[in-house]
Amino acid sequence: MYPNHLVWNPEIQECGRGGCEPQEASDSCPLGWLQNKMVCYLYVGGAQNFTQARASCEGQYSMLVNLATKSERAFAISILRSRAVGERSFGIWTETWDKEDGKCPLFNLSSIAGNAHIYKDDCFSLSPYICKRSAVNECPNGCTYNGRCGKDKRCHCNRGWEGKDCSVYHCRDRNKCGQYGTCVGPNQCRCQPGWQGRACSVSYCPVYSTCRSCTEQPGCGWCDHKQRCLPGHESQPWREQCGTWFYHDCFSVDTHMGCSSQVEYIGCDYRHRNSTIRYSNDELCHRCRDVEACFIDDISYSCRQWDMRKCPNGLVRQVYNHGDRALDTTLHAHVKVIKPGNAEFYVCPISNTEQRGHSILVTRDKVKYPRSKDFVIVSKQAGGIMHKVYATQEKGTYQYFAAVRASLEDVIQYANFNQIVPVRSLMDDRTLEHVPEERIFKIAYMWEGAAIRGSLVHVLKDDHVFKCLGHWYNVTIRPVASQYIVLRQSMSKHINVCDVVVSGESQGQGFLEDIEDIVTESEAVTYHAKVKTCCQAMSFSPIAVSPVSTSNTMYCHGGEQNDRSLHISESVNQETAPPVVGDVIPGRTSGAFLGQVISRFEKGGYIFLECIPIQDLNKDTVLTSAPYTIFHPDRRLNNQISTDGIFTSLKKEAVFETTSVLRKQLSVDMNIVVTAGLQLHLQSTVPKAQKIGIRLDATVDYNMNNSYEALVRNTEFNEDHYAPRAF
Structure with missing residues (x-):
């Protein structure tokens, strides 16, 4: 007898005792068969x-x-x-x-x-x-498991599927999801924000009665003049027009006269741009101005709303290139800005290994500085001063500041702009070295006495080779600077215009400087000098002995064009007479040189060879920035020319990996395009700020004119310098 009431347990295995082997489903059978x-x-x-x-x-x-x-x-x-x-x-x-x-x-x-x-x-x-x-299965694709294959060999699709093989889903049973939904599966709708229901035909927005609660819901916005929460997107409601539409938030700018009490407002003019209010500063002003720019200009409803074309997705799009935004840079309170007309500063580098990057700043003008433990001095003198001071000392006529290079974060409290700003030349480019590439330098030494298209190559072997500043020439897109090589007459009789001269670093005695003032004190003698500019009409005194050769001397460079110097010497008894005001002395160190002579004259027992730097050299060509024949005196420019917006130069040192007759350290002259994009985003919430209106001088990437096979690093002086006893 068999039971009429059967129990089916779905957990029983398909194959159990009795040796039944499981039969796996096949692509030829429907799912589950x-x-x-x-x-x-x-x-x-x-x-x-x-x-x-x-x-x-x-x-x-x-x-x-x-x-x-x-x-x-x-x-x-x-x-x-x-x-x-x-x-x-x-x-x-x-x-x-x-x-x-x-x-x-x-x-x-x-x-x-x-x-x-x-x-x-x-x-x-x-x-x-x-x-x-x-x-x-004789139906197409076995009806894709979304239907049954009939005796007529045609697919009979399940609900929500269609097509010859039942592979296409539809939402016809859901009114095709209506206007506010998307069909994503068989009779499955995905509703847009603000809508719900099986066919996306019902909005949940109208249940919210305040602007704040309305805008917190996805797909809902507040129509202020209708005082209703409506479904919509960030620009408008879906079903009707609204001139006071608030989608992402509930605030406006300028005034709240045309808005209801549901809408808050921010008053840039009354608060954030009002300097009489304690917490108002440039940072808050910029942020408020950026937000204000995101609202529409049309005030037909007297209630300005967010303009999605200006600031999509409810995000503020800052106007980083606003005309005067870079001028509103805020410095830290401990930053002291020194203008050249107020005080003259000099930088005395310290080159020993333990204090690399440290310098001593010197001035004889009385400067009031912040009394904080660490403060920063910023000035465009001496090639650019941006140093953090950690010790100060007043000794006699001078003030001394022990300092280390500062970073932008040490100086700038707030800056938020992205503009093309001119990088100002902070030194006279004529004072920079034009050191040839090692390959070209070797060629010049090998061709000593040879002629290159009429230009004889002269290797200067005298130990007394000096330099002085030349002239600016308007012969190319940018002005070209020349320098004078100063030799004793006996060593340069056969050097003519168009010849090539080359000198090693060991022959260089430095740039000539005119002593302008001498300050003698109990412990030190300070010589104030300026790098000499040579010309045929100048008066030239015999070259005196430099203070560097008679005592322990610290050399400092400074001035607005970085063409002035200090020689701070210990007061000791000297066997030779010390220099006096008006003397010409060797000062700033100079390196190797390779140039072509464009003019020459004799004065005071010396030959002055005016040269322009050589960029490349081969057996057929002497390559310079322009042919030497066009460097006429009538094309000279004022020596006080400003190179703003044209070019400036950056002096680096190169360490060559190959052996050379030269010393291993050579100065490499590189040109920088000075109009550069500068982007700063330094933000702070400190309310107390010091504001200056200046354009920032930025460190920018540079491109070498030639291919220098060298490792480039920051310039350091080779001599050991000694600080005054005050330190």
């Missing part, structure tokens, strides 16, 4: 009567299993054994014969280990069943 040879089977554990089981199989374009073959009978037995619970197995309906006297065929095991037989059972009893169909 098992394949045995060329037939697909679906075991349905939900118990139904015979008529219901037959209809269920037909609804899936299949039929009840009929056990027509031994293979199918064995397959059915394996399923019965795998579905048995304990010693009980549950028979399945079959199509072995039609109904007889209310009895229907039921296939079941006589015992778990025994044989199976077909029994007659009440057709209204509830039993599992197995549907079967051909494993060959």
